Amino acid sequence: MKLYYAPGACSLAVHIALREIGADFETLAVDLAKQTTADGTDFRTVSPRGYVPLLQLDDGTHRTEAAPLLQYVADLDPSQALIGLHGTDRRLAVIEWLGFIATELHKMFSPWLWHKDTADSTRQFVKDKLHSRFEELDGLLANQDYLTGAFSVADAYAFTIINWVNFLALPISRYSNLGSYVRRVAERPSVQEAMRTEGLIK
Numbered sequence: 664m665k666l667y668y669a670p671g672a673c674s675l676a677v678h679i680a681l682r683e684i685g686a687d688f689e690t691l692a693v694d695l696a697k698q699t700t701a702d703g704t705d706f707r708t709v710s711p712r713g714y715v716p717l718l719q720l721d722d723g724t725h726r727t728e729a730a731p732l733l734q735y736v737a738d739l740d741p742s743q744a745l746i747g748l749h750g751t752d753r754r755l756a757v758i759e760w761l762g763f764i765a766t767e768l769h770k771m772f773s774p775w776l777w778h779k780d781t782a783d784s785t786r787q788f789v790k791d792k793l794h795s796r797f798e799e800l801d802g803l804l805a806n807q808d809y810l811t812g813a814f815s816v817a818d819a820y821a822f823t824i825i826n827w828v829n830f831l832a833l834p835i836s837r838y839s840n841l842g843s844y845v846r847r848v849a850e851r852p853s854v855q856e857a858m859r860t861e862g863l864i865k
């Protein structure tokens with residue numbers, strides 16, 4: 664498999680999951696602004712939508728969308744520890760969180776907070792929405808280490824998106840449990856390795 668990624672982008676979640684399960688894969692960085700890959704390919708020829716994550720499977724198939732890719736990677740591990748067995752409450756809970764993160768966090772941050780020309784009123788609306796989501800997560804994480812008890816692909820995704828507060832200089836110190844959670848996830852060897860590979864840490 665080959666993961667097309669941009670450093671620190673939502674593709675980091677899939678990168679973390681691949682490392683968590685010990686998958687055999689390679690990575691290829693994409694410059695999203697220039698739409699070129701590190702080997703000089705026009706990214707649009709690989710991904711007409713022009714976004715990461717994109718996972719090239721061993722038969723050459725290209726697949727996108729962070730939440731489904733996370734489910735796919737978690738299922739590659741026979742134990743399915745990162746998602747839960749089919750038909751279990753844990754699996755439903757993990758998939759529920761993936762949907763929540765994709766629609767209520769990921770697509771709230773992106774594109775609105777990333778673009779300098781987003782209107783101030785829109786920016787404030789997004790920040791207010793995120794505040795209520797962060798408050799909810801902060802309350803939940805007062806009593807548990809991870810979103811569904813044990814670490815799952817939902818945590819890889821949540822960590823990746825919440826970590827954007829550091830790029831955007833958004834304060835999260837008021838959400839102390841959420842801050843501890845981000846640090847807890849960041850300490851996992853898979854996360855350290857993925858972030859090092861992406862050049863986010865030394």
Ligand SMILES: N[C@@H](CCC(=O)N[C@@H](CS)C(=O)NCC(=O)O)C(=O)O
Binds near residue numbers: 669673714728730
């Ligand atoms: N629907 C896609 C969206 C992925 C997405 O927004 N990727 C961003 C990085 S986090 C990107 O590549 N943006 C560049 C672009 O859209 O041109 C998903 O959920 O995976």
